Amino acid sequence: MGFREKYARLGERYNALEKPLDxxxxPLRKKAASFARGRVLEIGVGVGKMLPYYPKDIELHAVDAVPEMVEIARRRADELGLNARFYVMDAERLEFPGKSFDTVVSSFVFCTVSNPEKAMREIHRVLKPGRRAIFLEHTRSDCRLLNWLFLKPLDVLLGLLLDDNTLRETHLLARNYFKIEHEESHYRGIIRLLVGRKV
Incomplete structure (x- = not known):
């Protein structure tokens, strides 16, 4: 069973599963959303955890590979009165023309995508030159001990439950595609917020 089937089964229960971490x-989602401007694409929207934090004046387009998640996010956007459109779509195969968006947002997505390099290329492709990509992601910690004692066991558990990989180095991958203008490391690098500009 792949990540699509696992997330589809969770549906509304995903909120309860993640509630202890909220x-x-x-607060990090709120900060990440504050960088969004203009025509915005959120990849891997999930159940819409980012939606309450976006500025009200943006034009939001949001995609997810799991139809059940897209429907939950759409309902949440309606409740919030957001100007948003939703699509069932893979992060590795975005069905938008190049240079379409002012901002692309990825929030806890790269731990799940099957081909991170391809997804990063797609983000770069659809972003307008000079505009920003925002990444709020689980990453390998700067502390080896923390990786072995906490992240590795968590990685095994989440891999079984959701096909998640919490030990990826998305922060390093993003640097290959974008000029990083802002970077924050939280909880010894377990979570990182990066804002990169397409040059």
Missing amino acids: RFFC
Whole structure:
């Protein structure tokens, strides 16, 4: 069973599963969303955890590979009164023309995508020159001990449950495609916020 089937099965229960982490993640989601401007694409929108934090004046387009998640996010956007459109789409195969967006947002997505390099190329392709990509991601910690004692066991558990990989180095991959203008490391690098500009 792949990640699509696993997330589809979770549906609304995903909110309950992640609720204990909200007090850590939601302030970071709010900060990440504050960088969004203009025509915005969010990849891997999931159940819409980022939606309450976006500026009200953006034009939001959001994609996810799991139809059940897209429907939950769409309902949440309606409740929030957001100007948003939703699509069932893979991050590695974005069905948008090149140079379409002012901002691309990825929030806890690269731990799940099957081909991170291809997804990063797609983000770069659809972003307008001079505009920003925002990454809020699980990453390998700067502390080896933390990786072995905490992240490795968590990686095994989440791999079985959701096909997630919490030990990826998305922060290093992003540097290959974007000029990083802002970077924050939280919880010894377990979570990182990066803002990169397409040059």
